[in-house]
Amino acid sequence: xxxxxxxxxxxxxxxxxxxxxxxxxxxxxxxxxxxxxxxxxxxxxxxxxxxxxxxxxxxxxxxxxxxxxxxxxxxxxxxxxxxxxxxxxxx
Amino acid sequence: xxxxxxxxxxxxxxxxxxxxxxxxxxxxxxxxxxxxxxxxxxxxxxxxxxxxxxxxxxxxxxxxxxxxxxxxxxxxxxxxxxxxxxxxxxxxxxxxxxxxxxxxxxxxxxxxxxxxxxxxxxxxxxxxxxxxxxxxxxxxxxxxxxxxxxxxxxxxxxxxxxxxxxxxxxxxxxxxxxxxxxxxxxxxxxxxxxxxxxxxxxxxxxxxxxxxxxxxxxxxxxxxxxxxxxxxxxxxxxxxxxxxxxxxxxxxxxxxxxxxxxxxxxxx
Numbered sequence: 001x002x003x004x005x006x007x008x009x010x011x012x013x014x015x016x017x018x019x020x021x022x023x024x025x026x027x028x029x030x031x032x033x034x035x036x037x038x039x040x041x042x043x044x045x046x047x048x049x050x051x052x053x054x055x056x057x058x059x060x061x062x063x064x065x066x067x068x069x070x071x072x073x074x075x076x077x078x079x080x081x082x083x084x085x086x087x088x089x090x091x
Numbered sequence: 092x093x094x095x096x097x098x099x100x101x102x103x104x105x106x107x108x109x110x111x112x113x114x115x116x117x118x119x120x121x122x123x124x125x126x127x128x129x130x131x132x133x134x135x136x137x138x139x140x141x142x143x144x145x146x147x148x149x150x151x152x153x154x155x156x157x158x159x160x161x162x163x164x165x166x167x168x169x170x171x172x173x174x175x176x177x178x179x180x181x182x183x184x185x186x187x188x189x190x191x192x193x194x195x196x197x198x199x200x201x202x203x204x205x206x207x208x209x210x211x212x213x214x215x216x217x218x219x220x221x222x223x224x225x226x227x228x229x230x231x232x233x234x235x236x237x238x239x240x241x242x243x244x245x246x247x248x249x250x251x252x253x254x255x256x257x258x259x260x261x262x263x264x265x266x267x268x269x270x271x272x273x274x275x276x277x278x279x280x281x282x283x284x285x286x287x288x289x290x291x292x293x294x295x296x297x298x299x300x301x302x303x304x305x306x307x308x309x310x311x312x313x314x315x316x317x318x319x320x321x322x323x324x325x326x327x328x329x330x331x332x333x334x335x336x337x338x339x340x341x342x343x344x345x346x347x348x349x350x351x352x353x354x355x356x357x358x359x
Binding site: 007008009010011012013014015020023025027028030031033034035036037038039040041042043044045046047048049062063064065067072073074075076077078079 | 092100107110113115117119121122125127130132133137154159182184222223225239318322
């Protein structure tokens with residue numbers, strides 16, 4: 001297993017005036033760690049991650065791949081209503 | 092991301108929505124700064140790069156983590172007595188909830204129609220050796236104490252977590268429940284769907300006849316809460332009890348719909 005560098009992630013909001021970026025910020029690593037935890041757990045469930053008798057996982061390493069070939073991609077979001085948005089979210 | 096190699100490899104592709112919660116945080120700051128209007132729909136771009144040049148498209152990282160307190164178990168011991176709730180997906184991991192837990196979780200979390208309430212779902216993780224599987228068994232409810240709540244908001248405090256740890260420790264010492272762990276959280280949504288659209292209740296809503304809305308759902312705030320509390324526990328689940336318009340005038344309590352029952356990371 002090589003001690004290779006980890007990926008870093010950044011998010012940029014694009015709706016600034018005259019099309020300029022509004023904000024750009026590094027993504028905290030716990031966002032990525034949560035994804036990693038779920039992949040490790042999936043590996044444990046399937047017997048891919050060997051478990052010792054006490055349940056300690058023997059980790060074969062986790063492989064990360066970047067965002068597509070271009071290393072960047074665009075999506076969209078909006079804030080939820082001030083209160084919980086039931087009719088929209090449950091439709 | 093992937094783990095394992097060859098035939099024993101598990102690959103999971105995370106879509107851009109994995110970053111949506113963080114994009115919403117940035118958007119909240121931008122709204123507060125007056126840079127963008129509250130209802131604006133904002134596009135965001137995600138970048139990824141390696142911190143050092145590498146010829147390998149993949150990056151391998153070791154993750155050190157505590158052992159899961161697994162207990163030996165067999166799915167076929169529980170399956171014959173279990174009733175499935177909602178659509179089943181082979182990628183979901185099985186969670187078994189004892190029948191008595193449901194009414195107990197209502198008692199512990201339902202604070203009437205004026206306040207949200209919550210409770211911890213306690214149980215064990217079981218490991219089946221062949222075929223390999225891990226499943227959860229939720230058998231105990233502990234009320235979440237030390238919370239502050241409003242009708243559409245529930246905040247835990249340090250006292251809430253201290254109380255949980257104290258109760259779990261007592262169960263370990265006095266009852267020998269050494270492998271129990273919090274497997275999730277249940278909270279109430281004591282409001283009706285139409286109230287959030289400005290109606291007094293659903294009877295005044297013009298969509299009443301055709302509406303299938305429910306207040307049994309996970310809001311964005313609930314999802315953030317779940318990620319913050321159970322970020323390193325992808326086996327944890329979240330359950331919501333919701334207000335229900337019963338007959339013509341009374342409010343009751345309804346089990347959450349399957350769509351409001353979520354497990355695993357909110358980033359998936």
